[in-house]
Amino acid sequence: MIVGVIVGVMMITMAIAGGIMGVILSAGSAARSVRGSGFLIAVGIAGGMAIGIAVGISEGSALGIAAGTVSSVTLWRAYYHAFAWILVWPRVHGDWYPWHPVAWDDLCGLPFPGLDRLLAAYADHDRAASEAEIERLISSYSFRSQRHNALRARARLVARDAAIAPSLRQADAIVARLPEGSDGFLAETAAVKEWVGEIALLQRQVDIADRPLFRDPLAELLLEKVDHFAHRIAGLHEPLASEFRQAATNWLAIARRQREEVRRCRDREPTPQVFRAGDPVRREQEAFVARLGVFGELERQVMLSTGCPGIVLYGRRRTGKSTVLLNLGGFLPATVLPVCLSMQDPKAFASLASLISLLITRIREALGTVAPPVPISAEAVGLAELFAFLGEANRSLEKDDRRLLIGLDEYEMIDDKIGQGVLPQELLDTLRESIQSHRQITWILVGSHEITDLRHAPWTSYLVSARTIELPLFSREETTLLLTDPLQHSRFWREKDRQRPRFASAFWGEDGIERIHAEAGGWPHLVQLIAETAIDLVNDSGRREIGAALLERALEQAIVKGHNVLYELSRRESRLPGEWEYLRGFAGSERQPPPADPRVCASLRRRLLLVESAGECVLRVPLMRRWLIERAWRIED
Known part of the structure; x- marks a missing residue:
């Protein structure tokens, strides 16, 4: 009986294997259709089953035992495993995939070893067909037993795409396609995405840095980050370990070439250029001096036990207000979370809904996992919803004993938009109520105009208790x-x-x-x-x-x-009758008597342009007098 069963199964297996190999050898690379191959294989199955049963009965085995054995083998398609290994060993034959059982039989219940490697190799011959097969096995195959192999194949293809990416800045977008899950390698793909994201971010910083001195440490840091990545992935499950090992090897080569090129450029620049006049200074890469007096006063106000009644940071144009706001994170306690928003961002002044949506987005980014949910759809958010959101954020901050600092740079734009009817004055009512109610949140308004200069709303009334901090010139x-x-x-x-x-x-x-x-x-x-x-x-x-x-x-x-900035500081800000004419007089004389008009005299003092000595006035900025001598005669009154 046992002999009959064994012989029967062996006959089935040999018939199927013969059918498959006959198709492969006779079909060439793609001469026959998969369905034609399936027909020939089906003939082999039928013949093998018939012979197997006959032999089993002839040996005296019971019909029930023979039928049960054949049914089990047939149900799970276990007989395919007798020959499927030929497609992946001793080497993977990617172009043979169309004759693999899962390609034409939707009822393969047992997973096939090496199927993920075969699918990945198939992509070298027909990428679109390979990806279509992987998606079919994941989403619509009759048995989920093949799904894990398909997910592994997808991970292999993603890793290989990332390995050949022309720039590391694109690597995170490619790796984002990795599948995720809770078991095996799927539980590790989230970490891989995070590590690759750090690498891609550093590469973008290298690309943005416009001077060799700033690019040098970034390029070195990037090389270290890729090297750490190569060591990290060694302990991961397959296929992540082997596939990303090749990616790390390629990335290390890219990072080394980039570092050497950066160093060659740096060596051609004997004196490092670290100074930059223009945009807000990024202290990580550009010449920066800490305004410790200002940072210290901001810390005292923000950390008041009863809550800060709001801050107005005032300073003349080009004195570094935005630089202070941009670099708050490094000079305030770690429990203070800064949020910076420029009111010159079109999203901030396009409409009230746009401003509120931007505020909520930035606050949620700062709070991270403890951030309150977005109230409702961004288009429908109003002042009531904003206030409720701030209340929830305040309660969350109170639990963790943290504070939130919301900085609105160029806040004068709010006044302009109130005057144009784009923003309602009720926005200031909401701001005042938040200052009074949300003691863990501090609002800081940054601008180059004194609050009394704003004309479209009674700002002093709304911010009657706010502290004013003035940003001085460099000592x-x-x-x-x-x-x-x-x-x-x-x-x-x-x-x-x-x-x-x-x-x-x-x-x-x-x-x-x-x-x-x-x-x-x-x-x-x-x-x-x-x-x-x-x-x-x-x-x-x-x-x-x-x-x-x-x-x-x-x-x-x-x-x-510096023509533009000197023009702005001198000519454009001269709005009173006789103010520009007085300044232009310094082109002909280093000293002048004080302005006869007390309003002009007060304005020029407030603008920090005059220094009085022995009853006469000189320009605070001699460079401005050089500019007046060279260019003032070209400028219209």
Whole structure:
């Protein structure tokens, strides 16, 4: 009886294997259709079953036992495993996949070893067909037993796509296609996505950095990050370990080539250019000096036990207000979460709904996992919903003993939009009520206009209790720190083996720092402008320090490079009758009597443009007088 059963099963298996191999050998690479192959295989199955049963009976076995054995083998299609290994061993034949049982039989109940590798190899011959098969096995195959192999195949293809990506900045978008789950390798793909996301983010930072000095530490950090990734993935389940090992190898080669290119560019720039006049300064990559007095006062106000009644941060144009707001995170306690929003962002002033949606989005990003849910659809959010959201956020912050600092840069735009009817004045009512009710939330309004200059709403009434902090010009000490140790607050240069760029006082020439500070009048933007111009001249001339003659050339070029900002500070802000005419008078004389009109005199003092001495006035910024001498005659009254 036992012999009959064994012989019967062997006959079935041999018949099927013969049918399959006959099809493969006779069909060529793709000469026959899969359905034709299925027909021939079916004939082999039928014949094998008939012979097997006959042999079993002839040997005296019971019909029931023979039928049961054949039924089990047939139901799960176990007989396919007798030959399916031929497609994946000793090597994988990707172009043979159409003759694999799962390609034409939807009732294969047992998983096939190596099917994921066969599907991935099939993609080398027909990518679209391979992906279609993988999707079919995942979503619509009769038995879920093949689904895991299909998910593994998809992971292999994703990893191989990431390995050949031309730039690491695209790697996270590719890896985002990895499937996720709770078991085996599927439980590890979320971590892989996070690690690759860190690599891609660093690559984007390298690409954004526009100067070799700033790109160098980023490129080095990227190489370290990829190397760590290569070690991390070694302990993962298959197929992640082997597939991403190849990706890591390719990425390491890319990161090394990039680092060497960055270093070659850096070596061609003998004096590092770290100064930048223009946009808000990013302390990680650009010359930055901490305004410790301002940061200290902000911390005292934010950390008041009874809650802060709001802050107005006021400073003249180009004094570094946005830079202070951008860098709050490094100078306030870790329990304070800063949220910065520029009112010049079109999303902030397009409509009330757009502003509220942007506020809620930024606050939720800062709060992370403890953030309240979005009230309702973004299009329908109003002031009531915003206030309710802030209330929930306040309660969450109170539980964790944390605070939220919401900074609105260029807040004067709100006043303009109230005047245009784009934003309602009730927005200020909501702001005042939030200040009074939400003690864990501090609002800070940042602008270059005094609050009494705003005309479209009674701002002083709404912010009657708000504290005003004025951002001063650079002190002599702050200018010295900026020019001698401009990157002291950059985390990229904190590693022991990285020598942070510094400039000795002698580099700027005899009394050079004092002269730069005096010519700029301590105006932060102008200090950066003169320093940036001087470094460019040093590199162009091949010198190693700045002498008096070169600094004079830098001042001459600075009034050309800084024409727009000097025009804004002097001409455009001169709105009173006779104000511009008085300033233009300094083109012909270094000193003038104070303005006869007390309103003009008060305005120029408020604008920090005049310094009085011995009953006469001089310009605070000598660089501005150079500009007036060269260009004032071209400017209309």
